[in-house]
Amino acid sequence: EPEVTQTPSHQVTQMGQEVILRCVPISNHLYFYWYRQILGQKVEFLVSFYNNEISEKSEIFDDQFSVERPDGSNFTLKIRSTKLEDSAMYFCASSEARSNTGELFFGEGSRLTVL
Amino acid sequence: AQSVAQPEDQVNVAEGNPLTVKCTYSVSGNPYLFWYVQYPNRGLQFLLKYITGDNLVKGSYGFEAEFNKSQTSFHLKKPSALVSDSALYFCAVRDSNTDKLIFGTGTRLQVFP
Numbered sequence: 001e002p003e004v005t006q007t008p009s010h011q012v013t014q015m016g017q018e019v020i021l022r023c024v025p026i027s028n029h030l031y032f033y034w035y036r037q038i039l040g041q042k043v044e045f046l047v048s049f050y051n052n053e054i055s056e057k058s059e060i061f062d063d064q065f066s067v068e069r070p071d072g073s074n075f076t077l078k079i080r081s082t083k084l085e086d087s088a089m090y091f092c093a094s095s096e097a098r099s100n101t102g103e104l105f106f107g108e109g110s111r112l113t114v115l
Numbered sequence: 116a117q118s119v120a121q122p123e124d125q126v127n128v129a130e131g132n133p134l135t136v137k138c139t140y141s142v143s144g145n146p147y148l149f150w151y152v153q154y155p156n157r158g159l160q161f162l163l164k165y166i167t168g169d170n171l172v173k174g175s176y177g178f179e180a181e182f183n184k185s186q187t188s189f190h191l192k193k194p195s196a197l198v199s200d201s202a203l204y205f206c207a208v209r210d211s212n213t214d215k216l217i218f219g220t221g222t223r224l225q226v227f228p
């Protein structure tokens with residue numbers, strides 16, 4: 001069964017450092033998302049991406065965050081200068097062709113720890 | 116703006132008993148409703164969704180959910196709980212005008228032997 005894969009599974013970084021989280025969505029999916037979850041609690045929307053551009057973003061997704069689809073398979077989230085409060089589990093998700101009735105398929109997550 | 120509420124932080128139920136995990140929503144357009152489950156240190160797994168049609172939808176692992184438009188609710192149910200159902204359950208909503216899926220705060224289900 002196709003799945004969303006994420007790397008790294010866990011990254012520890014110093015405050016102020018840049019971090020790139022990588023995702024490989026399901027191959028025929030066209031919508032891509034990043035969510036984050038702090039301490040196993042609420043799952044918060046960060047950004048959605050379609051047709052090589054951001055379609056929606058939350059207030060959390062400020063200038064320190066960016067997303068990119070550098071090739072036909074990867075979808076990355078970059079945090080330019082990490083803060084302590086960026087420590088969270090980051091989930092990538094994808095869904096099929098343009099339809100907001102479709103479910104999202106999530107990866108296993110990348111745990112980011114900022115020291 | 117869309118939102119979803121899960122009023123219970125935790126639900127405890129004995130194995131073999133029926134379970135209900137509550138969810139209410141608020142959207143401006145037509146609601147598209149979803150339930151996800153998260154096991155420890157894992158990603159979110161899709162259980163079921165309501166888009167249109169029958170108010171009772173059936174999903175994975177014997178779960179079902181009932182859409183109630185007048186009460187703006189979408190409660191998750193299972194007739195007979197298993198210990199292996201113990202996990203964190205998230206209700207989510209998307210309205211017809213947006214792409215993003217908004218999640219509730221989650222309800223931890225604990226099924227005791």
